[in-house]
Amino acid sequence: MAFKVTILIITTTFLSFISSTCSQQITIVDSTDCSNRWIHIRNIPPRYNLDLLTNCSEYPLFDNYCPYLANHGLGQKTHNRSHSWYRTDPFLLELIFHRRVLEYPCLTPDPDTADAIYLPYYAGIDALRYLYGPDVNVSVDHGADLFDFLQIDEPRIWDRNMGHDHFLVMARPAWDFSQPVDSDPPTWGTSFLELPEFFNVTALVPEARAWPWQEHAVPYPTSFHPSNLAFFDSWIQRVKRSRRNTLMVFAGGGGVAATPNIRRSIRNECESNSSSDIVVINRGYSRVCEIVDCSNGICEHDPVRFMRPMLGASFCMQPPGDTPTRRSTFDGILAGCIPVFFEEQSAKAQYGWHLPEDEYGEFAVFIPKEDVVFKGLSIVDVLMGIPRGQVRRMREKVIDLIPRVMYRKHGSSMGLRTKKDAFDIAIKGTLQKIKSRIDRLLDQ
Ligand SMILES: *[C@@H]1O[C@H](CO)[C@@H](O)[C@H](O)[C@H]1NC(C)=O
Ligand SMILES: *[C@@H]1O[C@H](CO)[C@@H](O)[C@H](O)[C@H]1NC(C)=O
Ligand SMILES: *[C@@H]1O[C@H](CO)[C@@H](O)[C@H](O)[C@H]1NC(C)=O
Ligand SMILES: *[C@@H]1O[C@H](CO)[C@@H](O)[C@H](O)[C@H]1NC(C)=O
Ligand SMILES: *[C@@H]1O[C@H](CO)[C@@H](O)[C@H](O)[C@H]1NC(C)=O
Numbered sequence: 061m062a063f064k065v066t067i068l069i070i071t072t073t074f075l076s077f078i079s080s081t082c083s084q085q086i087t088i089v090d091s092t093d094c095s096n097r098w099i100h101i102r103n104i105p106p107r108y109n110l111d112l113l114t115n116c117s118e119y120p121l122f123d124n125y126c127p128y129l130a131n132h133g134l135g136q137k138t139h140n141r142s143h144s145w146y147r148t149d150p151f152l153l154e155l156i157f158h159r160r161v162l163e164y165p166c167l168t169p170d171p172d173t174a175d176a177i178y179l180p181y182y183a184g185i186d187a188l189r190y191l192y193g194p195d196v197n198v199s200v201d202h203g204a205d206l207f208d209f210l211q212i213d214e215p216r217i218w219d220r221n222m223g224h225d226h227f228l229v230m231a232r233p234a235w236d237f238s239q240p241v242d243s244d245p246p247t248w249g250t251s252f253l254e255l256p257e258f259f260n261v262t263a264l265v266p267e268a269r270a271w272p273w274q275e276h277a278v279p280y281p282t283s284f285h286p287s288n289l290a291f292f293d294s295w296i297q298r299v300k301r302s303r304r305n306t307l308m309v310f311a312g313g314g315g316v317a318a319t320p321n322i323r324r325s326i327r328n329e330c331e332s333n334s335s336s337d338i339v340v341i342n343r344g345y346s347r348v349c350e351i352v353d354c355s356n357g358i359c360e361h362d363p364v365r366f367m368r369p370m371l372g373a374s375f376c377m378q379p380p381g382d383t384p385t386r387r388s389t390f391d392g393i394l395a396g397c398i399p400v401f402f403e404e405q406s407a408k409a410q411y412g413w414h415l416p417e418d419e420y421g422e423f424a425v426f427i428p429k430e431d432v433v434f435k436g437l438s439i440v441d442v443l444m445g446i447p448r449g450q451v452r453r454m455r456e457k458v459i460d461l462i463p464r465v466m467y468r469k470h471g472s473s474m475g476l477r478t479k480k481d482a483f484d485i486a487i488k489g490t491l492q493k494i495k496s497r498i499d500r501l502l503d504q
Contacts, residue, residue, distance in 0.1 A: 094166035097491055100174035101161060102217065102226070108181045108206060109158070121192040128152055128361070132159035132470055134285050138363060144286040144295065144469075147361040150266065150387050153231035153281050154182040157264075159470045160483045171217045176494050177226045179261070181206060183252060184231040190250045191236065200241050202250035207257040223260035224497045227490050233267035233383050234275045262493055264486055267385040268410055276493065277410035278486045279465045280387035282394050283363035286468055289475035299396040299459055302371040305346040307443060309373035309397065311366035311388055313355030314381055322379040322402050322429040327351065329439055336440050343448070345374075348440060363391070370395035374451055375425065375443050380406055390465045398454050400439070402429035413489035414464050414482060423457040 116126040128135040128147065133155025135147040148156075158180045161167075168174050183203075190199040210218050210226075218226070230237060230252070239249035252258060253275060263275040286292040310330065315323025330349035340348045350373065352359065352366050359365045366388070370376055376392030377400050384405035392399050401407055401424055408420055420426065425446070431437040446454075463479040480488075 092165040096175055096495065097166045098168045098174045099161065099164060099166060099176050099178055099487075099491075100168050100171045100217075101178050101180060102171075102210075103213075104179065104181060104206075104209065108186070108209075109154075112182050112185045113155075115189075119188045119192045122188055123357075125149060125151065129155070132156065134281075134469065135283075135361065138283065144284055144291045145363060146283050146285055147363075148281050148283045148285070149361065150280040151184055151231050153266065153278075154184055154229045156281055156467055156470075157229045157483065157486075158182075160467070163470060164487065171214075172220070175225070176491055177217060179206075179226055179228040181228050183228060183237070183263075187230075187232065187236065187250050187252070191248075197246060199239060199246055199249065200243075200251040202237070203252040203255055203258055207255070221260075221498055221501065223258070224501055225494050226260070227262040227264065227494065229264045229278075230275070231266065233385070234263070234265045234269045234273070235267070235383060237263075237265075238269060260497075262490055262497075264490065266387075267383055270405060270409070276413070276489065277385070279390045279411060279414055279467075279482045280385075281467050281482075282387065282390045282465070283367075284394055284466050286466070286476060287471070288473035289479075292463075292468075292476055292479065296459065296462065299371065299394075299462070302396065304372055304374045306350050306369070306373040307340050307343075307345045307348050307440065308375040308377060308400070309350045309352065309369045310377035310379075311352035311354050311359060311369065311391075312377075312379070312381065312386070313353065316355075320433050322433055323381070325429075325432045326377050326379060326439065334438070334440070336438065336444060339444055340440065343444070366391060367395055370397045373397050374455070375400050377439070378402070378406055379429070385410060393458055393461055393465050396455055396459045396462075398423065398425060398451070398458055400425045400427060400443070402427055402432065413485050415461065419457070423454055423461060 113129055116129060117124045128149035129152065130136045131146060133152035135149060138145040138147060161178050171177060187202060189195045190202050234253055236249045237252040238254055239247050239251045241251045241254050253263060259274055261274060264278045265275045266277060266280045268275045268277040284295065286295065310326050312323065315321065315327045330351050337348050350369050352369050354366065370392050376397035378386060378389045378392065379402050384403055385407065389399055389407055407415060408417060425443065427437065427439060427442055432439060463481055464485055466481055467483055468476055468481045
């Protein structure tokens with residue numbers, strides 16, 4: 061009971077903060093140039109966002125996510141003396157994003173002058189009742205009620221650009237919202253992204269579908285959320301100084317069944333000794349490989365379990381699992397650990413705004429999974445074939461990417477705001493995407 065009360069207090073604080081900020085609608089007039097960057101926050105009833113959080117313990121098949129709501133979705137600090145590390149659950153990106161939009165410098169109360177309209181709908185959280193709850197048999201309806209609201213309440217806001225200027229965050233892989241509307245019996249997912257009603261709306265998701273569609277991928281949140289430049293810089297120094305005694309690390313689960321797959325191949329290579337191990341040791345590493353067992357979600361809210369090994373390794377394995385992408389890609393970058401990808405869908409085809417597509421050769425290694433699983437290509441051999449100087453340059457490039465993939469804490473210092481973080485880059489990309497859609501619309 062005591063637990064539930066705490067959560068309600070957290071929720072209420074969040075609520076009162078949001079309502080006070082919204083009612084004032086302060087537009088911060090500083091030196092920021094807001095032309096082409098104005099955002100209007102669409103006013104929607106709390107049943108589409110904050111009210112949903114009161115049911116945070118109602119979905120045992122998913123998880124009780126009440127503990128992760130603290131700090132506007134960043135979660136609780138990992139320990140009392142921590143400045144920048146939180147027990148962040150990536151599914152709460154909708155809250156994290158909402159809180160950050162509230163301090164975006166170019167908000168306007170006037171939808172007519174806005175370049176983009178933000179829908180503060182917690183789509184992924186609302187999806188839980190369709191995915192794991194009482195509405196599992198009507199999952200094609202996800203979004204229908206919201207669409208009706210948007211048509212009835214101040215319809216001119218939608219009509220102005222037929223929804224092409226609206227955007228929202230959906231903190232689950234797009235796959236979870238892509239159930240065909242006519243699938244009978246219902247398959248996994250809701251049909252939100254398959255409803256023609258929402259085709260014009262830009263959705264920011266941690267993983268997009270393989271073909272170009274209305275969604276765009278943004279980084280999964282990690283556990284690192286610094287609030288000022290000093291905390292940020294001290295982490296960067298730690299990453300740069302870290303001694304990397306291990307060649308490669310894999311933090312994750314899976315690969316234990318007999319069926320051949322890339323996770324199993326990684327495990328096999330880590331668990332067996334081969335002649336190339338001698339070469340690795342001669343290169344100054346004290347071990348070839350480390351596996352951090354993250355099965356059953358034990359690592360998810362406990363970043364120290366995987367950050368420490370990643371800080372001590374040169375390369376981080378980022379194999380696909382149930383879906384091609386993983387949060388671990390961003391944890392690894394944060395640790396200055398060079399990502400090793402096994403399919404293009406894991407990152408290159410996803411995060412074009414945040415990880416420059418034409419520079420992958422400079423900060424990542426790509427090894428096609430088929431070559432490893434079916435042709436016996438050794439990952440260790442590939443990594444050992446990269447000259448030391450190149451490994452050092454790649455690591456420097458990875459470290460340069462850190463600000464781009466982190467979500468800094470809300471209310472952070474002006475100094476840190478000069479670093480464009482994952483949120484800033486997502487907003488910039490969204491504004492450009494919306495502008496090009498509307499330009500195309502005007503051309504017709
Ligand atoms: C919370 O869950 C209860 C029981 O399933 C449901 O009746 C209620 O509508 C839910 N509230 C929200 C805001 O979803
Ligand atoms: C952290 O601080 C809170 C409040 O000051 C205290 O109740 C709690 O025991 C502390 N936890 C630890 C692990 O020190
Ligand atoms: C959904 O439909 C299936 C098959 O008709 C049924 O067995 C199940 O009880 C339904 N679930 C809910 C929550 O209504
Ligand atoms: C989406 O935009 C197209 C024009 O590009 C328009 O014909 C259609 O009606 C719009 N859909 C909705 C639901 O507004
Ligand atoms: C691999 O090498 C280590 C260290 O030399 C040794 O302790 C271990 O038993 C070896 N394992 C196998 C499977 O040969």
